Amino acid sequence: MTLVKIDKKNWAEGLKAAADAYRLYGPVKGKDYHQFKALEKGETPEFDMVNTRLSPKALLFPQSEEMLEYSLDESREDHHIMKAVARDNTPRAVIGIRPCDAKSTLLVKLNFDTPEVKDPYWLGAYQNTTFIGMACDAPLSTCFCTTAGCGPYHEEGLDMLVMDRGDAYLAKILTDKGKAFADAAGWKAAADDQAAFESGKAAAEARMVSSIKTDNLADTDLLELHGAPFWDDIAFACLNCGTCTFSCPTCWCFDIQDEVHGKAGVRMKNWDSCMFPIFTVHTTGHNPRDTKTQRVRQRFMHKLKYFVDKYEAGIMCVGCGRCVRQCPVNIDIRRVSELMNSFKPADACAVQG
Amino acid sequence: MQNPYLPYPVRIDDITVEAEDKSLKTFTFVFLNEGDEEKFAYQAGQFAELSIPGKGEIPIGIASSPVEKGFVKFTVNRAGVVTTHLHNMKVGDIMGLRGPLGNCYPWEALEGKNVLIVGGGFAFTTLRSSIVYMLDPANRPKFGNIDVVYGARSPGMLLYKNELVEWEKRDDINMHITVDATSDPDWKYNVGFVPPITEQKAPPGGDDTYAIVCGPPIMIKFTQPVLEKLGYAHDHIIMSLENRMKCGFGMCGRCGIGKELVCKDGPVFTLDQINKTPREY
Helix, strand or coil, rough: CEEEEHHHHHHHHHHHHHHHCCCCEEEECCCCCEEEEEECCCCCCCCCCCCCCCCHHHHHCCCEEEEEEECCCCCCCCCCCCCCCCCCCCCEEEEEEHHHHHHHHHHHHHHHHCCCCCCHHHHHHHHHHEEEEEECCCCCCCCCCCHHCCCCCCCCCCCCEEEEECCCEEEEEECHHHHHHHHHHHHCCCCCCHHHHHHHHHHHHHCCCCCCCCCCCCCHHHHHHCCCHHHHHHHCCCCCCCCHHHCCCCCCCCCEEEEECCCEEEEEEEEEECHHHHHHHCCCCCCCCCCCCHHHHHHHHHHHHHHHHHHHCCCCCCCCCCCHHHHCCCCCHHHHHHHHHHHHHHHHHHHHH | CCCCCEEEEEEEEEEEEECCCCCCCEEEEEEEEHHHHHHHCCCCCEEECCCCCCCEEEEEEEECCCCCCCEEEEEEEEECCHHHHHCCCCCEEEEEEEEEEEECCCCHHHHCEEEEEEEEEEEEHHHHHHHHHHHHCCCCHHHHCCCEEEEEEHHHHCCHHHHHHHHHHHHCCCCEECCCCCCCCCCCCCCCCHHHHHHHHHCEEEEEEEEEEEECCCHHHHHHHHHHCCCHHHHHHHCCCCCCCCCCCCCCCCEEEECCEECCCEHHHHHHHHCCCCEEE
């Protein structure tokens, strides 16, 4: 592990040099909110925010992504035969991803990179990307990363972690990919200031005011939790709008749709959401998750129980707090997790008795 | 990296209308590219995505059997956008086939055992695949008694009628064909719903006997208590589930029943396994 110091006045110049070898992405303020986008020539990421409104998951899992293409023109020899669309596989770097969002890529990877099947679109993008993280010194009141397997200086999923030292950045190179990026940017000034990282981390963690309780989830019976009495109350105000799933960095569910213009067609992958009734409806009209309560329960059970049991890698949440901040009816995953975590199946029996 | 979303190109080689109301057709496909058939190696009980460019995909159980070579067959009920389009396609048309997907019936566990097959309506497809597989001369000695209870609404709605007649004549498989009702005076098989016919005809359960059940929800609902009464334990009752699917290999998230995914961890489960899920199917 190497530390390098980057004088802020050399920051833009370094990124410009790196842009020769990488396609650069970073947070930029749009009309209303910051969002991750491809940086134009000379453009630098903007850090006057805590985090982007939408998570950067779209960098690996675009909201709509063309996968296959075909022609319906029967005069062509290859009509109706599908082919994978050509993709830009040149290296790219994401500058300024927050540690929570970087950790989320590892949780999503469990879904798209399995021993049996690999999603070449997600995994291809992941493998081509270098993640340069920006440590989080001013967490929000809705952030709870430190109790969600993560933290403001968390390093998992990052190739380099950068912290703000006022007039300079201090960067910790974590992987070979990170080293290659530092070389391309010309960031070589070795620093010996590990203590700065330690104190920055301690200070940021001390600023965290919010937490999530998850310690009993793994040991609580799945079907008992599924049948718990609180789901109607939790779902009561839900609009099934899907904001929580679309803003979540770890939500990965998708739809596959065909789109045809004239005789040229594409098959694409689009974000989908367990909040939408059509997500599960059968052609017969039968819907296994027909009610709002069933759909809300699916979202929280997936994140806080099914995922926990299936992968034994903690909860499917990194504590970024986006769903808490953006839910129009204030449904709060911390409150739901507390109900699930403190649920004693015996209590339910006692009530029934 | 293998692209699991990319279907094998296939040509429709034959279309057979199966049901008197024309709602069911069997499509026989041949692979356009040499080697693809070998890559598509499957076992009875698995399914595949029939993939129509411009329309979409539909997960359908494989009706042909691994012992049948040179083609794959699917019997499709006309129901939604993709299946309606497929019903209007013709021999020679080009489309895609993606798979095989999901698990199969537990053929290793079934070896040396008696097998009871209970099927209803057009859910008989992977059961046909299984019967053809077990009756293959190389495989028949591996199994004990084979009993089949198969019912449809009327004689004209039974699938694979020619094969049913052939199987009736054999002495190494006990066929119990039934229809809900018929006005045909020459009907020489059973009349009645699948559950009571199962109760009358099926062999008793036990350690050495497994039941494979595939049919509409109402049939399954009333067959389960019958099998329990006959002595079938829940881990000896094998079922194939259906749910809305897209990817078919466990990534798109919609077919989950708790932590299991119907497409990848199933579609074949024992009743014992299903009892441990929230049963959201």
